[in-house]
Amino acid sequence: MGTKNHKPQATARKRQQDRNQHLEWRTYNIPMPEAVIPIYDHLQGELNRILSDEELMRKILQADTGLKRGDYWRKLRWIIGDGFLE
Numbered sequence: 001m002g003t004k005n006h007k008p009q010a011t012a013r014k015r016q017q018d019r020n021q022h023l024e025w026r027t028y029n030i031p032m033p034e035a036v037i038p039i040y041d042h043l044q045g046e047l048n049r050i051l052s053d054e055e056l057m058r059k060i061l062q063a064d065t066g067l068k069r070g071d072y073w074r075k076l077r078w079i080i081g082d083g084f085l086e
Helices: 009-021 034-052 054-062 069-080
Strands: none
Touching: 034 054, 054 069
16 A cells, blocks of 8 residues: 655645735736736726715616617716726
Protein backbone atom coordinates (compact mmCIF):
# COMPACT_ATOMS: atom_id res chain seq x y z
CA MET A 1 0.00 0.00 0.00
CA GLY A 2 1.53 3.33 -1.09
CA THR A 3 1.18 6.54 0.76
CA LYS A 4 -0.06 9.68 -0.91
CA ASN A 5 1.69 12.96 -0.38
CA HIS A 6 -1.09 15.15 1.11
CA LYS A 7 -0.48 18.74 2.11
CA PRO A 8 -1.73 19.57 5.58
CA GLN A 9 -5.14 21.23 5.76
CA ALA A 10 -3.67 24.19 7.64
CA THR A 11 -1.30 24.96 4.73
CA ALA A 12 -4.18 24.97 2.23
CA ARG A 13 -6.20 27.22 4.53
CA LYS A 14 -3.23 29.61 4.85
CA ARG A 15 -2.87 29.80 1.05
CA GLN A 16 -6.59 30.61 0.72
CA GLN A 17 -6.33 33.34 3.37
CA ASP A 18 -3.32 34.85 1.57
CA ARG A 19 -5.28 34.86 -1.72
CA ASN A 20 -8.33 36.47 -0.07
CA GLN A 21 -6.23 39.30 1.37
CA HIS A 22 -5.28 40.40 -2.16
CA LEU A 23 -8.81 40.38 -3.61
CA GLU A 24 -11.06 43.37 -4.13
CA TRP A 25 -14.70 42.32 -4.12
CA ARG A 26 -16.93 43.72 -6.80
CA THR A 27 -20.48 43.06 -7.98
CA TYR A 28 -19.08 40.79 -10.66
CA ASN A 29 -15.96 39.21 -9.23
CA ILE A 30 -14.30 38.11 -12.45
CA PRO A 31 -10.70 38.14 -13.62
CA MET A 32 -9.97 41.23 -15.72
CA PRO A 33 -6.95 43.06 -17.11
CA GLU A 34 -5.54 45.77 -14.85
CA ALA A 35 -6.36 48.43 -17.48
CA VAL A 36 -10.09 47.64 -17.23
CA ILE A 37 -10.36 47.95 -13.44
CA PRO A 38 -10.70 51.79 -13.33
CA ILE A 39 -13.48 51.64 -15.95
CA TYR A 40 -15.25 48.88 -14.02
CA ASP A 41 -14.94 50.82 -10.76
CA HIS A 42 -16.38 53.97 -12.40
CA LEU A 43 -19.34 52.03 -13.81
CA GLN A 44 -19.91 50.32 -10.46
CA GLY A 45 -19.97 53.74 -8.78
CA GLU A 46 -22.54 54.99 -11.29
CA LEU A 47 -24.69 51.91 -10.77
CA ASN A 48 -24.56 52.48 -7.00
CA ARG A 49 -25.50 56.14 -7.50
CA ILE A 50 -28.49 55.23 -9.66
CA LEU A 51 -29.73 52.45 -7.39
CA SER A 52 -29.46 54.61 -4.27
CA ASP A 53 -31.37 57.57 -5.74
CA GLU A 54 -35.04 57.08 -4.88
CA GLU A 55 -36.26 59.59 -7.49
CA LEU A 56 -34.28 57.95 -10.29
CA MET A 57 -35.48 54.51 -9.24
CA ARG A 58 -39.10 55.69 -9.21
CA LYS A 59 -38.74 57.06 -12.76
CA ILE A 60 -36.94 53.93 -14.00
CA LEU A 61 -39.62 51.66 -12.57
CA GLN A 62 -42.32 53.76 -14.27
CA ALA A 63 -40.67 53.44 -17.71
CA ASP A 64 -42.67 51.37 -20.21
CA THR A 65 -40.94 47.99 -20.44
CA GLY A 66 -43.03 47.16 -23.51
CA LEU A 67 -40.96 49.55 -25.63
CA LYS A 68 -38.60 48.16 -28.24
CA ARG A 69 -35.10 47.59 -26.88
CA GLY A 70 -33.58 50.70 -28.50
CA ASP A 71 -36.48 52.89 -27.40
CA TYR A 72 -36.32 51.56 -23.85
CA TRP A 73 -32.57 52.24 -23.78
CA ARG A 74 -33.15 55.82 -24.97
CA LYS A 75 -35.86 56.30 -22.33
CA LEU A 76 -33.50 55.08 -19.58
CA ARG A 77 -30.74 57.29 -20.93
CA TRP A 78 -33.11 60.26 -20.81
CA ILE A 79 -34.15 59.42 -17.22
CA ILE A 80 -30.63 58.83 -15.90
CA GLY A 81 -28.97 61.58 -17.94
CA ASP A 82 -25.50 61.76 -19.43
CA GLY A 83 -23.68 62.29 -16.14
CA PHE A 84 -22.14 58.83 -16.34
CA LEU A 85 -20.28 59.82 -19.53
CA GLU A 86 -18.18 62.45 -17.73
